[in-house]
Amino acid sequence: MRTVIIYESLYGNTRRVAEELARVAHGHGDVEMVAAEEATPESVDGADLVLIGGPTHVHGMSWKATRQNSGSDGDRPLGADAAGPGLRDWFQRVGRVDGISAAAFDTRFDGPEVLTGRASLGISRRLRHHGFAEVAAPKSFVVDHDNSLLDGEVARAHQWAESVLESLLADAAH
Numbered sequence: 760m761r762t763v764i765i766y767e768s769l770y771g772n773t774r775r776v777a778e779e780l781a782r783v784a785h786g787h788g789d790v791e792m793v794a795a796e797e798a799t800p801e802s803v804d805g806a807d808l809v810l811i812g813g814p815t816h817v818h819g820m821s822w823k824a825t826r827q828n829s830g831s832d833g834d835r836p837l838g839a840d841a842a843g844p845g846l847r848d849w850f851q852r853v854g855r856v857d858g859i860s861a862a863a864f865d866t867r868f869d870g871p872e873v874l875t876g877r878a879s880l881g882i883s884r885r886l887r888h889h890g891f892a893e894v895a896a897p898k899s900f901v902v903d904h905d906n907s908l909l910d911g912e913v914a915r916a917h918q919w920a921e922s923v924l925e926s927l928l929a930d931a932a933h
């Protein structure tokens with residue numbers, strides 16, 4: 760099983776979730792983590808599963824303007840993604856994908872999603888538009904207003920990855 764994890768992260772929260780997903784996927788085969796600014800259409804070639812996630816900005820996926828207008832966060836430097844392309848840009852370059860299994864995730868503020876929005880909904884829509892086979896509902900992991908992942912969110916990411924991979928492997932066995 761080859762898993763590719765494509766992530767966008769300015770402050771490290773989505774990257775931290777992506778790292779946990781990678782840890783789980785590593786137990787089931789090869790894993791590659793690809794930052795959004797380095798992702799190419801070929802990044803998903805040969806993948807059995809693509810997990811793709813980014814931060815929620817202004818209720819949805821980030822835009823160039825929302826990345827560039829983000830300030831530094833205390834002593835946390837901005838990731839290189841702030842200046843570079845984000846997931847929207849990657850989806851614009853990727854062509855039609857022939858049924859590669861995939862699932863979307865995001866990080867966002869804790870609270871009712873009607874107030875916060877969720878980047879994973881836009882990612883999910885783009886996955887389906889490009890012909891990926893979505894194998895799990897879009898998933899959010901939440902941060903507090905100090906921009907830190909809430910306790911237990913990394914464990915939730917672990918469980919989510921386990922459930923996505925196990926259901927994929929069970930389907931493959933039938």
Ligand SMILES: Cc1cc2nc3c(=O)[nH]c(=O)nc-3n(C[C@H](O)[C@H](O)[C@H](O)COP(=O)(O)O)c2cc1C
Nearest residue numbers: 768769770771772773814815817818866867868875
């Ligand atoms: C410009 C900007 C806009 C944001 N807008 C939202 C929002 O509309 N809803 C939300 O839940 N979180 C919002 N957030 C919070 C981020 O989604 C959250 O801090 C996320 O975990 C950041 O991920 P990262 O560390 O991977 O960059 C925003 C953050 C920034 C910098």
